[in-house]
Amino acid sequence: MRWHSRASERRPKEGRPSLLWFRQDLRLADNPALAAAAAQGPVIPLYVLEDNGAWPPGGAARWWLHESLVALAARIPLVVLHGAAAEVVPAFARTAGTSAVYWNRRYDPAGIACDKVVEASLKNDGVDAESFNGRLLFEPWEISTSIGGSFKVFTAFARACAEKPVRPPGEAPRVRWHGWEERAPVDSLGLKPQVGWYASMEKLWQPGELGAKKRLRRVAGDVAAHYKNRRDFPAMDGTSRLSPHLHFGEVSPQTVWHAASRAAAEEKASAAQSVQQFLRQLIWREFSWHLLYHFPALPEKPWNPKFARFHWRSDPETLRLWQKGLTGYPIVDAGMRQLWRTGWMHNRVRMIAGSFLVKHLLQDWRSGEEWFWDTLVDADLANNAAGWQ
Numbered sequence: 001m002r003w004h005s006r007a008s009e010r011r012p013k014e015g016r017p018s019l020l021w022f023r024q025d026l027r028l029a030d031n032p033a034l035a036a037a038a039a040q041g042p043v044i045p046l047y048v049l050e051d052n053g054a055w056p057p058g059g060a061a062r063w064w065l066h067e068s069l070v071a072l073a074a075r076i077p078l079v080v081l082h083g084a085a086a087e088v089v090p091a092f093a094r095t096a097g098t099s100a101v102y103w104n105r106r107y108d109p110a111g112i113a114c115d116k117v118v119e120a121s122l123k124n125d126g127v128d129a130e131s132f133n134g135r136l137l138f139e140p141w142e143i144s145t146s147i148g149g150s151f152k153v154f155t156a157f158a159r160a161c162a163e164k165p166v167r168p169p170g171e172a173p174r175v176r177w178h179g180w181e182e183r184a185p186v187d188s189l190g191l192k193p194q195v196g197w198y199a200s201m202e203k204l205w206q207p208g209e210l211g212a213k214k215r216l217r218r219v220a221g222d223v224a225a226h227y228k229n230r231r232d233f234p235a236m237d238g239t240s241r242l243s244p245h246l247h248f249g250e251v252s253p254q255t256v257w258h259a260a261s262r263a264a265a266e267e268k269a270s271a272a273q274s275v276q277q278f279l280r281q282l283i284w285r286e287f288s289w290h291l292l293y294h295f296p297a298l299p300e301k302p303w304n305p306k307f308a309r310f311h312w313r314s315d316p317e318t319l320r321l322w323q324k325g326l327t328g329y330p331i332v333d334a335g336m337r338q339l340w341r342t343g344w345m346h347n348r349v350r351m352i353a354g355s356f357l358v359k360h361l362l363q364d365w366r367s368g369e370e371w372f373w374d375t376l377v378d379a380d381l382a383n384n385a386a387g388w389q
């Protein structure tokens with residue numbers, strides 16, 4: 001038996017609401033935990049801001065999260081709380097008299113540890129806990145080598161994924177929301193920055209499920225068909241820019257997968273090839289999470305132990321010039337300034353700017369990883385760590 005609960009044997013007690021604990025799955029469509037909760041009766045939707053751990057959301061991600069929660073709270077009676085989820089969730093479940101708590105699983109070390117504590121605490125109180133996969137195409141343990149081990153090489157991992165079908169996405173369920181009177185506004189979480197540095201981001205992005213849907217429509221049309229020819233040119237708007245939406249779970253990877261696959265079926269053979277390349281990027285995302293799950297120290301320790309004793313030149317001024325886009329190398333500086341203004345950077349430029357910091361300026365990769373963590377709207381523990389490693 002793994003750390004998470006499977007379908008619970010007990011059924012919610014008549015008339016009592018259940019709790020849907022939103023995490024990085026800020027959407028109503030294709031949300032397996034929500035669908036299961038809705039099938040049982042009235043649902044209280046809850047979000048808990050946990051920002052005391054090792055990797056609390058960075059500045060740009062906090063802005064995005066604020067906007068995404070505001071968008072969600074405009075559609076459902078979302079309860080927002082702040083604190084350590086291991087205590088807050090069971091306490092709220094007790095106060096609200098809920099019969100069961102539903103959530104979609106997470107795969108980062110701190111999240112896994114926390115969820116185990118929450119589950120044990122709920123069970124102790126006689127409250128059911130049920131969890132689902134709402135975040136990945138395949139959970140990290142579903143893809144394994146022929147001897148049941150984890151993968152270290154992407155191509156072999158991708159081959160193993162290709163043998164598994166991707167389940168079709170589900171619709172948004174009909175939900176009987178159970179209002180909770182003492183609801184604080186999303187503002188009370190203090191996520192929105194005091195200074196308006198995010199103005200340039202507001203023009204570019206629409207956080208939330210509806211924004212993700214709009215972006216996905218573009219991907220299913222133009223982007224997927226031309227992805228192969230455009231994705232390597234940073235000056236072109238040739239990639240999906242779905243990464244923050246995927247990170248916050250405003251759209252499921254299954255939804256993206258099937259939307260792009262449908263586009264391939266409707267287009268010419270050349271477009272089908274292009275879509276295959278796009279789908280491969282979603283498998284990179286899976287691979288990052290597979291690595292983090294099996295190597296939980298990925299964000300902090302070198303994947304290759306050879307580098308554990310490497311003598312980095314830790315020079316704050318060199319790092320500052322890189323961060324501000326003042327190295328004098330145009331493509332590096334352009335990328336770093338794009339990151340600062342938009343919260344996003346093209347993949348190829350992330351690779352160039354990252355390699356430049358590590359291999360040319362000889363700064364510790366973790367200083368770059370931390371800067372990206374603070375400035376990317378799509379800052380994602382697994383993808384960022386894997387990118388830097």
Ligand SMILES: Cc1cc2nc3c(=O)[nH]c(=O)nc-3n(C[C@H](O)[C@H](O)[C@H](O)COP(=O)(O)OP(=O)(O)OC[C@H]3O[C@@H](n4cnc5c(N)ncnc54)[C@H](O)[C@@H]3O)c2cc1C
Nearest residue numbers: 239240241242243281284285347350378379380383384387
């Ligand atoms: C140093 C470095 C740091 C990175 N940090 C992050 C991060 O914090 N968050 C993040 O989401 N991605 C990160 N990436 C991966 C990649 O750069 C972004 O996912 C991509 O640029 C997002 O743009 P897009 O949505 O237009 O991607 P598309 O090309 O349209 O790809 C579609 C989706 O596939 C996934 N994807 C694409 N490329 C990768 C990749 N190389 N690894 C993992 N998943 C991928 C993303 O979810 C993306 O939204 C990093 C890469 C590097 C080299």
